[in-house]
Amino acid sequence: xxxxxxxxxxxxxxxxxxxxxxxALELVGETGYGxxxxxxxxxxxxxxxxxxxxxxxxKADVLLEAFLDAAGRAADEGGGAAxxxxxxxxxDLRTVLRATVDEFNDPVFEAPYRALAAEGIANAGLGxxxxxxxLEPRLRLFEQRLSAAAEAGQIASDVxxxxxxxxxxxxLAQRWLRRTGPLDHIYADTLIDLALRGIGPRxx
Amino acid sequence: xxxxxxxxxxxxxxxxxxxxxxxALELVGETGYGxxxxxxxxxxxxxxxxxxxxxxxxKADVLLEAFLDAAGRAADEGGGAAxxxxxxxxxDLRTVLRATVDEFNDPVFEAPYRALAAEGIANAGLGxxxxxxxLEPRLRLFEQRLSAAAEAGQIASDVxxxxxxxxxxxxLAQRWLRRTGPLDHIYADTLIDLALRGIGPRxx
Numbered sequence: 511x512x513x514x515x516x517x518x519x520x521x522x523x524x525x526x527x528x529x530x531x532x533x534a535l536e537l538v539g540e541t542g543y544g545x546x547x548x549x550x551x552x553x554x555x556x557x558x559x560x561x562x563x564x565x566x567x568x569k570a571d572v573l574l575e576a577f578l579d580a581a582g583r584a585a586d587e588g589g590g591a592a593x594x595x596x597x598x599x600x601x602d603l604r605t606v607l608r609a610t611v612d613e614f615n616d617p618v619f620e621a622p623y624r625a626l627a628a629e630g631i632a633n634a635g636l637g638x639x640x641x642x643x644x645l646e647p648r649l650r651l652f653e654q655r656l657s658a659a660a661e662a663g664q665i666a667s668d669v670x671x672x673x674x675x676x677x678x679x680x681x682l683a684q685r686w687l688r689r690t691g692p693l694d695h696i697y698a699d700t701l702i703d704l705a706l707r708g709i710g711p712r713x714x
Numbered sequence: 715x716x717x718x719x720x721x722x723x724x725x726x727x728x729x730x731x732x733x734x735x736x737x738a739l740e741l742v743g744e745t746g747y748g749x750x751x752x753x754x755x756x757x758x759x760x761x762x763x764x765x766x767x768x769x770x771x772x773k774a775d776v777l778l779e780a781f782l783d784a785a786g787r788a789a790d791e792g793g794g795a796a797x798x799x800x801x802x803x804x805x806d807l808r809t810v811l812r813a814t815v816d817e818f819n820d821p822v823f824e825a826p827y828r829a830l831a832a833e834g835i836a837n838a839g840l841g842x843x844x845x846x847x848x849l850e851p852r853l854r855l856f857e858q859r860l861s862a863a864a865e866a867g868q869i870a871s872d873v874x875x876x877x878x879x880x881x882x883x884x885x886l887a888q889r890w891l892r893r894t895g896p897l898d899h900i901y902a903d904t905l906i907d908l909a910l911r912g913i914g915p916r917x918x
Contacts, residue, residue, distance in 0.1 A: 628836035680888035708912025
């Protein structure tokens with residue numbers, strides 16, 4: 511009987527947690543981060559606000575975990591977190607960057623990440639967490655794929671892998687965050703081409 | 715006499731405006747954008763808050779104008795807004811990107827711009843203004859310099875100038891805003907080198 515009760519509690523907790531995550535992600539898209547409150551998340555999720563405060567110290571923590579949970583489930587559905595490796599770095603980068611463009615154009619994904627990025631830019635403490643938990647793992651996946659490409663002779667071997675990654679992902683991220691231009695598949699393809707060839711004069 | 719009074723009023727207004735700008739820039743660095751208030755700016759500047767509301771509808775507008783005013787004065791001191799053109803694009807980009815690194819490492823410059831960037835990322839309306847008034851004019855200066863370099867055969871002529879600019883400035887901006895790595899002159903030089911050569915395999 512004790513066991514049965516424990517598992518009921520676990521199931522209820524899990525249901526509450528899921529409802530809190532869903533509510534945080536949905537509400538931040540509707541109201542923006544500034545107007546998001548623990549009270550509103552609790553009301554929307556149908557739990558008491560003490561339930562939220564018992565698990566998370568602030569709305570930033572709720573939203574960050576909710577986002578990581580959703581991203582983790584999306585990665586599982588997509589067959590894991592590693593970048594594709596078909597042996598063709600250009601094709602693989604196109605696949606990944608086009609998918610990134612699609613994510614940045616999807617309000618369900620982009621609204622909470624935009625809110626976390628903006629708040630992390632303003633507040634160094636949260637920013638360190640957002641960078642460490644969302645951005646850095648992503649950059650490392652690119653680094654690994656580019657290192658494999660360097661070994662295969664498809665990427666210059668004398669380039670710092672981290673700087674190579676930033677050359678590819680930062681322009682796309684800037685267009686998204688600062689809304690400086692169109693963000694579509696053609697842009698993704700052109701960016702990859704440009705990062706590989708560079709903007710210097712063409713050698714003939 | 716009427717003329718004298720007008721000019722006194724103008725001088726007082728100008729003094730108030732300057733005090734409001736200085737206060738906005740100073741306070742945002744101390745308290746962050748979220749806790750910045752018109753009341754605090756007014757108290758710090760020694761003016762009534764109605765004086766501020768008469769000139770600007772919101773704290774975002776005060777801060778944006780204060781930043782643009784400071785940036786404009788800095789550009790005047792530096793001999794104008796155009797990028798240097800010594801005829802050597804690599805040397806000129808190094809000069810400009812090193813100066814940008816110095817600005818991003820200077821709390822007096824970077825605190826208000828970081829606050830405006832973060833708030834603009836979260837709020838599309840302010841973001842459009844920040845991008846149009848701060849970021850876009852800067853990108854256009856780079857575009858002009860790169861176009862001159864393309865004509866001189868120092869930059870590939872088949873590259874979209876806007877994408878070329880983003881390849882250079884976005885990685886630096888990302889390091890600054892997301893705090894993903896060191897931001898120093900060596901980084902600036904390496905970034906320029908990488909953007910010019912690309913990360914693709916070296917042709918021999």
